[in-house]
Amino acid sequence: MGNPLLLPELRRLLSEKNETELREMLAELHPASIADFSEGLSVEETWELLGLAPIEQQEEIFTFYPHSKQEQLASGAGRERMSALLERMSHDDRVDLLKELDDEVVENLLPLVAKAEREDIRRLMSYAEHTVGSVMTTDYAILPPDVLVDEAIVRLRHQALAAETIYFVYVVDQQHTLLGVVSLRDLILAKPRAMVRDLMQTDPVSVKAEQDREDVAREVARYDLLAIPVVDSQNRMVGIVTHDDVADVVKEEATEDFHLTAAIAPLTKGYVHSGVGLLYHRRIGWLIILVFVNLVSSGVIAAYEEVLAAALTLAFFLPLLIDSGGNTGSQAATLIIRALATGEIQLANWWKVLVKELAVGLSLGLTMALASALLGYFRGGAEIGFIVGLSMLFIVVITNLVGVLLPFVLTRLKVDPAVASSPLITTVADASGLLIYFTVATWVIDLPTT
Amino acid sequence: MGNPLLLPELRRLLSEKNETELREMLAELHPASIADFSEGLSVEETWELLGLAPIEQQEEIFTFYPHSKQEQLASGAGRERMSALLERMSHDDRVDLLKELDDEVVENLLPLVAKAEREDIRRLMSYAEHTVGSVMTTDYAILPPDVLVDEAIVRLRHQALAAETIYFVYVVDQQHTLLGVVSLRDLILAKPRAMVRDLMQTDPVSVKAEQDREDVAREVARYDLLAIPVVDSQNRMVGIVTHDDVADVVKEEATEDFHLTAAIAPLTKGYVHSGVGLLYHRRIGWLIILVFVNLVSSGVIAAYEEVLAAALTLAFFLPLLIDSGGNTGSQAATLIIRALATGEIQLANWWKVLVKELAVGLSLGLTMALASALLGYFRGGAEIGFIVGLSMLFIVVITNLVGVLLPFVLTRLKVDPAVASSPLITTVADASGLLIYFTVATWVIDLPTT
Numbered sequence: 001m002g003n004p005l006l007l008p009e010l011r012r013l014l015s016e017k018n019e020t021e022l023r024e025m026l027a028e029l030h031p032a033s034i035a036d037f038s039e040g041l042s043v044e045e046t047w048e049l050l051g052l053a054p055i056e057q058q059e060e061i062f063t064f065y066p067h068s069k070q071e072q073l074a075s076g077a078g079r080e081r082m083s084a085l086l087e088r089m090s091h092d093d094r095v096d097l098l099k100e101l102d103d104e105v106v107e108n109l110l111p112l113v114a115k116a117e118r119e120d121i122r123r124l125m126s127y128a129e130h131t132v133g134s135v136m137t138t139d140y141a142i143l144p145p146d147v148l149v150d151e152a153i154v155r156l157r158h159q160a161l162a163a164e165t166i167y168f169v170y171v172v173d174q175q176h177t178l179l180g181v182v183s184l185r186d187l188i189l190a191k192p193r194a195m196v197r198d199l200m201q202t203d204p205v206s207v208k209a210e211q212d213r214e215d216v217a218r219e220v221a222r223y224d225l226l227a228i229p230v231v232d233s234q235n236r237m238v239g240i241v242t243h244d245d246v247a248d249v250v251k252e253e254a255t256e257d258f259h260l261t262a263a264i265a266p267l268t269k270g271y272v273h274s275g276v277g278l279l280y281h282r283r284i285g286w287l288i289i290l291v292f293v294n295l296v297s298s299g300v301i302a303a304y305e306e307v308l309a310a311a312l313t314l315a316f317f318l319p320l321l322i323d324s325g326g327n328t329g330s331q332a333a334t335l336i337i338r339a340l341a342t343g344e345i346q347l348a349n350w351w352k353v354l355v356k357e358l359a360v361g362l363s364l365g366l367t368m369a370l371a372s373a374l375l376g377y378f379r380g381g382a383e384i385g386f387i388v389g390l391s392m393l394f395i396v397v398i399t400n401l402v403g404v405l406l407p408f409v410l411t412r413l414k415v416d417p418a419v420a421s422s423p424l425i426t427t428v429a430d431a432s433g434l435l436i437y438f439t440v441a442t443w444v445i446d447l448p449t450t
Numbered sequence: 451m452g453n454p455l456l457l458p459e460l461r462r463l464l465s466e467k468n469e470t471e472l473r474e475m476l477a478e479l480h481p482a483s484i485a486d487f488s489e490g491l492s493v494e495e496t497w498e499l500l501g502l503a504p505i506e507q508q509e510e511i512f513t514f515y516p517h518s519k520q521e522q523l524a525s526g527a528g529r530e531r532m533s534a535l536l537e538r539m540s541h542d543d544r545v546d547l548l549k550e551l552d553d554e555v556v557e558n559l560l561p562l563v564a565k566a567e568r569e570d571i572r573r574l575m576s577y578a579e580h581t582v583g584s585v586m587t588t589d590y591a592i593l594p595p596d597v598l599v600d601e602a603i604v605r606l607r608h609q610a611l612a613a614e615t616i617y618f619v620y621v622v623d624q625q626h627t628l629l630g631v632v633s634l635r636d637l638i639l640a641k642p643r644a645m646v647r648d649l650m651q652t653d654p655v656s657v658k659a660e661q662d663r664e665d666v667a668r669e670v671a672r673y674d675l676l677a678i679p680v681v682d683s684q685n686r687m688v689g690i691v692t693h694d695d696v697a698d699v700v701k702e703e704a705t706e707d708f709h710l711t712a713a714i715a716p717l718t719k720g721y722v723h724s725g726v727g728l729l730y731h732r733r734i735g736w737l738i739i740l741v742f743v744n745l746v747s748s749g750v751i752a753a754y755e756e757v758l759a760a761a762l763t764l765a766f767f768l769p770l771l772i773d774s775g776g777n778t779g780s781q782a783a784t785l786i787i788r789a790l791a792t793g794e795i796q797l798a799n800w801w802k803v804l805v806k807e808l809a810v811g812l813s814l815g816l817t818m819a820l821a822s823a824l825l826g827y828f829r830g831g832a833e834i835g836f837i838v839g840l841s842m843l844f845i846v847v848i849t850n851l852v853g854v855l856l857p858f859v860l861t862r863l864k865v866d867p868a869v870a871s872s873p874l875i876t877t878v879a880d881a882s883g884l885l886i887y888f889t890v891a892t893w894v895i896d897l898p899t900t
Contacts, residue, residue, distance in 0.1 A: 028652060028653060029653075030651070030654075030655060030673060032672055032673050153638065156638065157638055157639060160635055160638060160639050161639075166635055166638070167617045167634070167635075167676075184617070184634060184638075185610055185616055185617075188603065188606065188607055188610060188616070188634075189607060189610050189611075201480070202478055203478060203479070204480075205480060220697075221694075221697055221698075221701070222482055223480060223482050224694040226676070226693070243676070243693050243694075243697075244671075244674040244693075246697070247670075247671055247693070247696070247697060247700065248671075250697065250700060250701065250704075251671070251700065251792060254700075254704040255788050255792065257708070258707070258708070258711070258784055258787075258788045259784065259785070259788070261708070261711070261712075261784070261872075262711075262780045262781050262783075262784035262785075262872060263777060263780070263781060264781050264784065264785065267785075270789070270794055271785055271786075271788075271789040271794055271795065272789070272794055272795060276806060276809045276810050276813065279785075279806075279810045280810055280813045280814060283778075283781050283810070283814060284813075284814055284817055284818075286777070287774065287777055287778065287781075287814060287817075287818060288817070288818070288821055290773065290774070290777055291770065291774060291818065291821050291822060291825070294769055294770040294773055294774075295770075295825070297769035297770065297773075298766040298767060298769065298770060298825075298829070301765050301766045301768070301769070302766050302829070305762060305765075308762060308765060309759075309762055312755060312758065312759055315751050315755075315758060315765055315768075316748040316751045316752050317748060318751070318765075318768055318769070319744055319747035319748065319751070319768070319772060319880045319884070320741065320744040320745075320747065320748060322769060323740065323744055323747075323873075323876060323877055323880060324737065324740070324741060324744075326776075326873070326876065327713060327736070327737055327740055327873040327876070327877075328733075328737065330712045330713070330872060330873060331712050331713060331714050331733050331737075331873075333712075334708055334709065334711070334712035334714065335709070335712075335714065335717075335721055335729075336721075337708075338705050338708045338709070338721075339720070339721040339722070342701060342705065344720050344721055344722055345721065345722060356726060356729075359726045360726050360729045360730055360733070363726070363730045363734075364730060364733060364734055364737060367734055367737075367738070368734075368737060368738070368741065371738060371741050372741060375741070375745065375748075379748070379752070422712065422780060422872040422873075423773075423776070423777040423780060423781075423872075426773060426776065426777070426876065427773055427777075430769045430773060434769070
């Protein structure tokens with residue numbers, strides 16, 4: 001990388017119509033880099049530049065522009081060139097792009113696109129968000145089973161320009177039923193007179209278009225695949241999902257889980273492209289819900305008002321105890337949520353995890369109890385030290401178990417376990433922590449309860 | 451998938467030495483599936499089964515076994531067969547495997563491995579954790595620039611068995627300097643008499659072996675690469691990192707960040723393989739630190755003891771106010787940590803983000819202030835309502851900014867921003883929240899302070 005060519009020079013070359021130098025630059029640089037430093041060009045300048053590249057490269061550069069720039073290029077005077085480009089774009093990328101564009105822009109564009117392509121676009125656009133169908137592409141390479149290797153390579157050569165990958169080729173019969181998969185590596189290594197049928201791996205891993213896109217990520221990771229075929233209920237091929245789209249899915253799902261665990265409704269457009277209003281809406285929901293969940297905590301304190309009045313020193317340790325509960329619960333929940341998300345543990349293993357965490361919780365609780373009993377002793381004497389320590393032990397053990405169980409319960413209820421967010425657990429831990437604290441305090445110092 | 455062959459039948463076939471059927475099964479199934487249902491076999495049975503597969507497939511099946519099974523297969527009677535297998539394994543997989551095995555097992559194995567392979571193993575094992583070198587492999591396909599396409603394909607055919615991928619081929623000179631990259635697709639499409647030099651993309655994206663492995667993940671995602679070349683300071687090729695290893699890096703880094711944001715020292719072995727003792731150690735550190743950070747909160751309450759004694763109703767809203775601060779701060783920190791991790795925002799953009807979050811924080815703060823003022827009014831009257839509402843506004847705006855800034859500050863200090871964990875922010879938010887609350891309370895109800 002590190003090409004010294006910058007925007008003003010690019011503008012100069014365009015205004016001078018210095019096509020030789022521009023073409024040289026286009027040939028030398030990676031499409032992502034070209035998109036990077038031509039982002040600042042006007043719509044006309046950009047199409048002028050793209051016009052100098054072969055159509056395949058135009059498509060590639062285009063997909064690397066930010067969506068706002070893509071939208072500008074697709075409207076107004078760019079419409080004609082855009083529809084020509086759409087016909088050549090990879091089938092999943094163009095659907096992703098069209099989904100981002102204004103409905104109006106799309107409705108203006110589609111009539112200019114060839115009928116077969118238009119139908120493919122409408123079909124791919126119809127799959128629901130988060131399904132395999134929404135991330136698959138329909139431009140894959142296929143072969144019939146009964147051709148020889150040298151013939152197969154000739155056929156692949158014809159499909160190479162249109163297909164997203166030719167490194168994995170799907171063997172299908174006349175009804176388009178998936179029979180097997182053969183890699184280009186195997187074809188290259190095979191004897192020219194060998195038959196595709198004899199080279200192919202039968203019974204390949206596949207997914208269905210309606211499945212959750214997380215399933216495809218898990219299968220691809222498990223088998224180190226470059227691409228995975230998507231089939232319908234009759235095992236007929238309808239598309240493929242390639243490794244780069246899988247990588248995007250993994251990233252997006254991780255981001256979603258991160259946001260959920262912090263009690264944020266997931267941002268689909270990314271942080272930078274989300275405005276103040278959208279960020280507010282994604283965050284305020286849980287914050288307000290948690291305010292009301294907190295009424296329980298207020299209620300507990302109110303119920304024990306007299307205890308508190310009689311021994312105000314107890315108030316000093318309120319934040320310590322409820323925070324420690326929340327922290328322990330968040331740790332446990334995060335460990336379980338992540339292990340469930342990566343498929344490391346399954347719902348059925350919940351009791352094994354519970355037993356393990358009972359031991360972990362007890363060890364953590366004893367250590368924390370000791371530390372906080374000392375703090376309590378120094379600030380409030382032996383009695384307060386005992387109360388704080390004993391409460392801490394109960395609180396840590398119990399919130400740890402809550403943190404472990406909540407993700408399992410949510411998974412069982414078919415809710416994303418990441419909803420067992422740290423803030424939610426903190427708030428739940430507060431209420432139970434306060435109840436434990438005041439119960440222990442009342443029991444130890446024998447004060448009047450309400 | 452869904453092969454009905456189960457462990458007892460596999461045992462029966464092995465004891466009957468029914469090689470025809472076993473070989474058929476090996477040829478039909480994916481290595482991951484074979485590993486799956488042969489996991490329960492004894493060491494002798496497993497080597498017997500593996501012996502029936504071609505050596506390349508043995509390697510593949512082996513890498514899909516869990517590490518404990520791999521270790522058993524490499525010790526004792528399996529040593530000889532293991533070292534033969536090691537010589538044929540992909541260079542990164544065998545290093546990963548050897549790193550997991552007991553030092554003693556490795557020292558017993560290595561003398562049986564051929565010298566050149568042994569040196570390659572020692573070199574790859576020497577890279578530090580989390581560097582690109584630790585995830586790269588040295589078995590990649592290369593071509594000189596000045597060969598014709600048909601000759602290039604013949605050469606690739608010879609490298610195909612040993613190389614991790616032949617879909618991207620690196621063009622190097624005699625000093626092994628990286629000149630360019632050419633895809634097998636381009637070679638297949640090109641005229642047989644074309645020259646590799648004219649087909650290759652020059653100035654390819656590359657990384658250095660000492661760089662952080664997160665860099666490689668970012669580059670591969672950015673450019674949708676199948677593999678990325680690794681070079682030394684003189685631009686000489688030393689390895690490649692392939693897309694499947696990048697996927698593992700992305701997953702591991704996300705898990706690390708998840709653990710860090712919940713104040714857990716990252717588990718490198720995964721949850722299931724971490725025992726109670728290890729889990730305790732990874733969790734207790736932060737929990738104890740946070741107990742001591744909480745001393746500040748205790749101190750604040752103690753300092754305002756008289757205020758609290760005079761208006762005990764204030765205590766009812768302690769959990770509500772400090773939790774809301776913690777929740778808001780966690781949300782902000784999580785958004786920023788994730789956006790920094792995915793490269794969506796950079797350190798230099800901190801002030802843009804700050805301005806945006808000032809607006810978001812104000813909107814959130816006003817809404818939350820209104821809700822909590824109402825709660826305060828109903829429980830404690832107008833004065834308490836005013837105090838709670840006003841405190842909430844200040845707390846939300848301030849903790850939101852703390853949540854935004856902390857990840858930037860940590861990044862600036864070259865600390866993983868994920869250390870700005872929700873528990874840490876919660877605890878910091880507590881202390882500031884209490885201070886704000888009591889300051890506002892003192893100011894409004896005009897009580898004696900200490």
